[in-house]
Amino acid sequence: xxxxxxxxxxxxxxxxxxxxxxxxxxxxxxxxxxxxxxxxxxxxxxxxxxxxxxxxxxxxxxxxxxxxxxxxxxxxxxxxxxxxxxxxxxxxxxxxxxxxxxxxxxxxxxxxxxxxxxxxxxxxxxxxxxxxxxxxxxxxxxxxxxxxxxxxxxxxxxxxxxxxxxxxxxxxxxxxxxxxxxxxxxxxxxxxxxxxxxxxxxxxxxxxxxxxxxxxxxxxxxxxx
Amino acid sequence: xxxxxxxxxxxxxxxxxxxxxxxxxxxxxxxxxxxxxxxxxxxxxxxxxxxxxxxxxxxxxxxxxxxxxxxxxxxxxxxxxxxxxxxxxxxxxxxxxxxxxxxxxxxxxxxxxxxxxxxxxxxxxxxxxxxxxxxxxxxxxxxxxxxxxxxxxxxxxxxxxxxxxxxxxxxxxxxxxxxxxxxxxxxxxxxxxxxxxxxxxxxxxxxxxxxxxxxxxxxxxxxxx
DNA sequence: TAGGAAAGTGAGTAATCACTCGCTTTTTGG
DNA sequence: CCAAAAAGCGAGTGATTACTCACTTTCCTA
Numbered sequence: 352x353x354x355x356x357x358x359x360x361x362x363x364x365x366x367x368x369x370x371x372x373x374x375x376x377x378x379x380x381x382x383x384x385x386x387x388x389x390x391x392x393x394x395x396x397x398x399x400x401x402x403x404x405x406x407x408x409x410x411x412x413x414x415x416x417x418x419x420x421x422x423x424x425x426x427x428x429x430x431x432x433x434x435x436x437x438x439x440x441x442x443x444x445x446x447x448x449x450x451x452x453x454x455x456x457x458x459x460x461x462x463x464x465x466x467x468x469x470x471x472x473x474x475x476x477x478x479x480x481x482x483x484x485x486x487x488x489x490x491x492x493x494x495x496x497x498x499x500x501x502x503x504x505x506x507x508x509x510x511x512x513x514x515x516x517x518x519x520x521x522x523x524x525x526x527x528x529x530x531x532x533x534x535x536x537x538x539x540x541x542x543x544x545x546x547x548x549x550x551x552x553x554x555x556x557x558x559x560x561x562x563x564x565x566x567x568x569x570x571x572x573x574x575x576x
Numbered sequence: 577x578x579x580x581x582x583x584x585x586x587x588x589x590x591x592x593x594x595x596x597x598x599x600x601x602x603x604x605x606x607x608x609x610x611x612x613x614x615x616x617x618x619x620x621x622x623x624x625x626x627x628x629x630x631x632x633x634x635x636x637x638x639x640x641x642x643x644x645x646x647x648x649x650x651x652x653x654x655x656x657x658x659x660x661x662x663x664x665x666x667x668x669x670x671x672x673x674x675x676x677x678x679x680x681x682x683x684x685x686x687x688x689x690x691x692x693x694x695x696x697x698x699x700x701x702x703x704x705x706x707x708x709x710x711x712x713x714x715x716x717x718x719x720x721x722x723x724x725x726x727x728x729x730x731x732x733x734x735x736x737x738x739x740x741x742x743x744x745x746x747x748x749x750x751x752x753x754x755x756x757x758x759x760x761x762x763x764x765x766x767x768x769x770x771x772x773x774x775x776x777x778x779x780x781x782x783x784x785x786x787x788x789x790x791x792x793x794x795x796x797x798x799x800x801x
Numbered sequence: 802t803a804g805g806a807a808a809g810t811g812a813g814t815a816a817t818c819a820c821t822c823g824c825t826t827t828t829t830g831g
Numbered sequence: 832c833c834a835a836a837a838a839g840c841g842a843g844t845g846a847t848t849a850c851t852c853a854c855t856t857t858c859c860t861a
Contacts, residue, residue: 376807376808376809378808378809379808393713394619394621394712394713396619396621396622397621397713399847399848399849400848400849400850401847401848401849409809409810410809410810410811411810411811411849411850412809412810412811412812412850412851412852413808413809413810414850415849415850415851416807416808416809416810417808419850420849420850421848421849421850457798458798480712483712484712484713487705487708487709487712488618488619488622488709497772501772501773505773519799520798520799521797521798521799522795522796522797522798522799524788524791524792524797525780525788527776527777527779528785528788528789528792529792529797531764531765531768531789532761532764532789532792532793532797533797534764535760535761535763535764535765535767536757536760538760538763538764538767539756539757539759539760539763539764540756540760542760542763543756547722547726548726548730548752551752552752554752555750560753563749563750563753564753564756564757566749567749567753567754567757567796568757568796568797569796569797569798570747570795570796570798571747571792571793571794571795571796572746572747572749572754572757572758572793572794573682573683573745573746573747573794573795574744574745574746574747575795575800601837601838601839603838603839604838624817624818624819625819625820626817626818626819634839634840635839635840635841636819636820636840636841637820637821637822637839637840637841637842638838638839638840639820640819640820640821641837641838641839641840642838644820645819645820646818646819646820
């Protein structure tokens with residue numbers, strides 16, 4: 352590894368060099384599709400290049416015509432999600448929602464945020480799956496994810512929490528605990544919908560689930576004494 | 577696979593047959609240790625039996641003297657966590673805490689629960705890591721985890737929520753959303769402490785973080801209008 | 802439409818994989 | 832104290848791995 356550049360820098364460069372989908376060959380697109388399918392279901396290490404080739408209906412050599420190694424395939428799948436979707440796209444919506452502070456109440460902001468995140472995950476389920484799976488093992492991916500996306504969201508949220516607390520809309524509470532509560536509820540929504548309890552979750556619409564969650568986040572589950 | 581028995585049943589039998597640590601050979605113990613270390617850092621598929629043998633200071637043949645396949649090593653690591661720790665141990669504490677209903681307020685119950693969970697994860701960090709990683713890929717493990725631990729916790733919580741709502745201690749809310757809120761906050765605590773933001777989290781003690789989290793769960797983050 | 806570049810192929814390669822087996826060493830119980 | 836059983840060993844197995852390369856086909860453009 353060249354220690355001159357950080358993973359983030361080389362990732363950014365890597366994405367720059369990535370062709371976008373329009374100028375891909377048909378074969379190349381089917382390689383990507385096959386890789387996404389296999390990585391999402393079996394994981395990176397358990398998927399062989401032979402399998403990917405077969406699933407894509409392509410000779411194994413063709414894969415290495417476009418990607419110089421197997422890890423390069425993973426990066427080609429993960430990097431755009433990380434840099435193009437996760438970072439700007441995710442953050443763009445979040446920024447937009449947060450910036451409409453003046454028009455919206457805190458509850459409305461959070462409601463929009465949650466709904467938006469649920470939609471985003473639903474639309475990119477496999478990519479999210481791969482990203483999280485590989486973040487478990489690959490320190491580089493995990494740290495990039497944390498240092499870009501998480502830190503930025505945290506910064507944005509901190510500002511919002513500070514403003515709204517000062518305005519008397521929020522209770523005076525440790526701001527890290529408030530941030531954690533907001534994020535936990537969001538993670539809980541995604542987790543219950545997609546992993547732990549999809550059937551139970553689907554008994555009511557996403558909008559209803561979001562509304563109930565925001566209500567609890569704002570006012571808690573207890574009756575006041 | 578023999579379709580006569582469910583994975584849970586064979587898992588139970590498997591654990592029955594497992595020697596406990598006291599009657600393991602020294603070599604066998606170091607194989608387990610090496611496997612836990614490697615699986616936790618690199619994942620199951622990325623760790624080779626040659627590596628495990630080397631890390632354990634043991635011939636490769638010795639591994640297969642004790643475990644008939646590589647997957648058997650994983651099960652020997654995961655199964656006791658799943659059946660001995662996750663199921664009875666986890667649930668024992670949860671039951672105990674929940675059953676002291678008469679003495680404790682709802683807030684106290686949740687506070688004890690969260691503290692207990694934080695301690696449990698801290699004490700079994702690597703095992704939890706492996707369990708979650710492999711639950712991603714192996715349907716069997718994920719479904720066992722969900723159908724035993726999750727469903728039982730859900731059942732216990734549903735009863736508690738019902739009682740306390742009827743007693744007027746909790747607001748009348750959809751009980752699945754309340755359950756999700758309780759679990760989300762717990763997951764958030766563990767996640768922030770161990771994965772996303774350990775430095776920030778450690779600025780205050782576990783007890784203080786738990787207290788703030790329970791306060792927010794009960795009364796929300798908003799000022800009442 | 803000629804010709805060079807890019808895309809695609811699949812047999813071949815060295816390395817590594819999980820696992821076996823014949824062997825030696827250690828432990829155990831009568 | 833001895834014999835059988837258990838534990839330990841490491842070279843060796845065929846299968847599979849990621850990857851290469853000489854070759855053919857397709858595409859682009861001058």
